[in-house]
Amino acid sequence: MTGGTGEAAPGARRRMPHARRREQLLQVALEEFGRRGYHLTQMEHVAAAARVSKALLYQHFASKEELFAEITETIVGELTARLNTAVLAAHGSADGIRAMIRVLFDYATEEPDAWALVVRHLDKPEVGLELRELRDRLGTAFADLLLHRRRADPALSAAALEVNERRARLLVPLMYGSMLSMVSWWLEHPDTPRERAEQMAVEFIWLGLDRLRSGERLPKAPAG
Amino acid sequence: MTGGTGEAAPGARRRMPHARRREQLLQVALEEFGRRGYHLTQMEHVAAAARVSKALLYQHFASKEELFAEITETIVGELTARLNTAVLAAHGSADGIRAMIRVLFDYATEEPDAWALVVRHLDKPEVGLELRELRDRLGTAFADLLLHRRRADPALSAAALEVNERRARLLVPLMYGSMLSMVSWWLEHPDTPRERAEQMAVEFIWLGLDRLRSGERLPKAPAG
DNA sequence: CTAGAGTAACTGACGAGTCAGTTACTTCGG
DNA sequence: CCGAAGTAACTGACTCGTCAGTTACTCTAG
Numbered sequence: 001m002t003g004g005t006g007e008a009a010p011g012a013r014r015r016m017p018h019a020r021r022r023e024q025l026l027q028v029a030l031e032e033f034g035r036r037g038y039h040l041t042q043m044e045h046v047a048a049a050a051r052v053s054k055a056l057l058y059q060h061f062a063s064k065e066e067l068f069a070e071i072t073e074t075i076v077g078e079l080t081a082r083l084n085t086a087v088l089a090a091h092g093s094a095d096g097i098r099a100m101i102r103v104l105f106d107y108a109t110e111e112p113d114a115w116a117l118v119v120r121h122l123d124k125p126e127v128g129l130e131l132r133e134l135r136d137r138l139g140t141a142f143a144d145l146l147l148h149r150r151r152a153d154p155a156l157s158a159a160a161l162e163v164n165e166r167r168a169r170l171l172v173p174l175m176y177g178s179m180l181s182m183v184s185w186w187l188e189h190p191d192t193p194r195e196r197a198e199q200m201a202v203e204f205i206w207l208g209l210d211r212l213r214s215g216e217r218l219p220k221a222p223a224g
Numbered sequence: 225m226t227g228g229t230g231e232a233a234p235g236a237r238r239r240m241p242h243a244r245r246r247e248q249l250l251q252v253a254l255e256e257f258g259r260r261g262y263h264l265t266q267m268e269h270v271a272a273a274a275r276v277s278k279a280l281l282y283q284h285f286a287s288k289e290e291l292f293a294e295i296t297e298t299i300v301g302e303l304t305a306r307l308n309t310a311v312l313a314a315h316g317s318a319d320g321i322r323a324m325i326r327v328l329f330d331y332a333t334e335e336p337d338a339w340a341l342v343v344r345h346l347d348k349p350e351v352g353l354e355l356r357e358l359r360d361r362l363g364t365a366f367a368d369l370l371l372h373r374r375r376a377d378p379a380l381s382a383a384a385l386e387v388n389e390r391r392a393r394l395l396v397p398l399m400y401g402s403m404l405s406m407v408s409w410w411l412e413h414p415d416t417p418r419e420r421a422e423q424m425a426v427e428f429i430w431l432g433l434d435r436l437r438s439g440e441r442l443p444k445a446p447a448g
Numbered sequence: 449c450t451a452g453a454g455t456a457a458c459t460g461a462c463g464a465g466t467c468a469g470t471t472a473c474t475t476c477g478g
Numbered sequence: 479c480c481g482a483a484g485t486a487a488c489t490g491a492c493t494c495g496t497c498a499g500t501t502a503c504t505c506t507a508g
Contacts, residue, residue, distance in 0.1 A: 015472060015487055037348060039263035042463060053489045058465065123343055123408075126264055170416070170424040177405020178398040184347075185397035192394070200394045204432040211427060239453055239506075266497060277455045282499065 014051070022060050025050055030071050034116035038068055038124075072121070072130040075114045079107055080137045087141050094206045096145040101179060101201050105194060108183050119184055135176070142172045146209065175205050246284050249274055254295050258340035262292055262348075296345070296354040299338045303331055304361045311365050318430045320369040325403060325425050329418060332407050343408055359400070366396045370433065399429050 016024065028050040032041045043064055047054040061067040082103045090096035108115040121131050146168040179201060186197040240248070252274040256265045267288055271278040285291040306327045314320030332339040345355050370392040403425060410421040 018486080021487080043465085044463075054464085055466075055490085056488055059487085062465095064464070119347055123347075124261060126261055167424070170421060171428065173405045173409035174402040174425060174428045177401040177403070179401070181397045181401020181405075197394060200391070201398060204395065204398045207431045208428040211431065242453085245453085267499080268497075278498085279456085279500075280454060283453085286499095288498065 018060075021052075021056075025052070025057060025060055026067075026071060026074075029067055030075075030117060031113045033068060033071060034113035034120065037120050043067075069130065071117070075111075075118060076130050076134045076137070078114075079103075079118075079134060082107065083137065083141045087145055090145070093145060093209050094202070097175075097206050097209065098198075098202045100141065100145075101182075101198055101205075104179055104183050105186070105198055108187060109194075112187070115183075115187075119180065122180075138176055138179075139172045142175055143168060146171065171208060174208060178205060242284075245276075245280075249276070249281060249284055250291075250295060250298075253291055254299075254341060255337045257292060257295060258337035258344065261344050293354065295341070299335075299342060300354050300358045300361070302338075303327075303342075303358060306331065307361065307365050311369055314369070317369060317433050318426070321399075321429050321433065322422075322426045324365065324369075325406075325422055325429075328403060328407050329410070329422055332411060333418075336411070339407075339411070343404065346404075362400050362403075363396045366399055367392060370395065395432060398432060402429060 025046070029041075029046045032046050032049055035041075036045070043054050043057055046067075047057045050057070057067075061070070083100060086099035086103045087096055090099045118131060118134065122135060125132070147165065182197060182201045186192060186194065249270070253265075253270045256270050256273055259265075260269070267278050267281055270291075271281045274281070281291075285294070307324060310323035310327045311320055314323045342355060342358065346359060348355075371389065406421060406425045410416060410418065
């Protein structure tokens with residue numbers, strides 16, 4: 001040990017230029033928030049994990065909330081962009097579904113901390129209002145997918161379109177919920193091959209989507 | 225209901241027997257935790273909402289955590305019991321799906337605060353470990369449903385059974401996620417008739433379940 | 449008059465945010 | 479090449495508000 005805590009690098013420079021330090025802090029904070037959640041993460045945790053004093057952290061970010069907000073904004077921006085391009089590149093509905101699912105699996109794999117942060121705070125109105133945004137964005141991406149497909153189908157009358165639009169909106173939460181749930185489940189079961197989980201989700205959701213145009217109905221069960 | 229909980233009554237009796245006060249405190253705490261979430265709810269909030277001092281609250285519950293735990297235990301017990309009977313009473317898979325969805329919609333309608341508390345804390349390992357229990361219970365209820373149905377089907381070989389069991393496990397998170405998501409969505413869109421939301425969920429999920437036995441497969445899309 | 453329902457006022461610890469001071473790096477006159 | 483002046487990165491030790499949990503007391507029903 002040569003004097004200071006060199007960490008991995010032996011003669012590592014501890015002082016860093018402003019911008020680089022800022023990036024490092026954002027990265028570390030993302031991990032901490034993702035692991036412990038907003039409330040249980042203290043600014044000291046973040047500072048300690050970055051091998052830095054809390055004061056320095058406050059020279060980069062005015063408050064805990066601001067730090068968290070900046071992180072979530074980045075995540076939402078990134079994920080939104082990916083979803084946008086995925087949906088735009090898709091030609092059919094099944095293709096679009098598959099593309100969106102792939103985006104989610106990719107992101108969860110590539111950025112596990114960011115993913116953890118998102119799912120942890122998605123249903124907390126208290127903090128991270130940007131995450132509501134993400135949920136809405138996911139929903140509208142679905143809606144776009146559904147509506148775009150139907151608009152291309154000239155067989156539908158305006159009235160039928162209206163009816164189906166309502167039904168499409170009802171389908172959104174179902175698809176949304178099952179996708180996120182599947183990704184989370186898969187992360188907790190690494191032994192399951194990703195392809196299998198992905199394919200299952202695609203089929204499951206695509207069938208639900210397909211119902212929309214076929215008008216196929218389930219016989220109403222008598223119920224108890 | 226004359227007298228009972230003082231609340232609005234001006235010269236109302238404030239002293240209550242131990243057991244009744246305890247129940248009131250549990251009820252009030254449930255609302256507070258449901259609205260603000262665990263971390264943002266202070267014991268003083270609960271006490272104030274019950275028109276009582278914080279010290280009295282501590283004569284009934286040893287700690288904030290214990291209070292929260294007792295509440296969640298009750299909720300999980302109640303919901304679990306309802307799901308159990310619903311699944312047991314079901315004769316077929318579609319019937320079982322419908323029954324479970326009804327249980328969830330019923331519960332969310334009858335006990336909105338309890339429901340809010342559940343969805344708020346479901347994916348937070350930090351607090352309320354009992355809620356993991358609920359998620360597992362939901363999952364196993366699904367699994368029971370699927371496996372019971374298949375066991376009754378003598379056409380399946382042991383090997384096929386094994387394969388399908390794996391696929392069944394993959395279906396669980398999809399159904400689980402879509403159900404919860406749909407209920408939450410419906411609560412935020414009260415203009416949508418409940419029956420429509422319910423029926424849509426049943427159809428969507430039942431189709432996914434039905435895939436399991438029919439072995440129907442979606443042509444693998446080429447992907448970008 | 450007394451047991452237990454109830455409270456106001458308190459404590460101790462924690463955690464966000466601050467500040468005076470220190471250390472490393474850069475620059476520039478000589 | 480050198481060292482002093484200047485500056486940006488960085489820190490230890492604080493303040494101050496908040497909140498879980500306690501203590502010592504009052505009040506009232508029976």
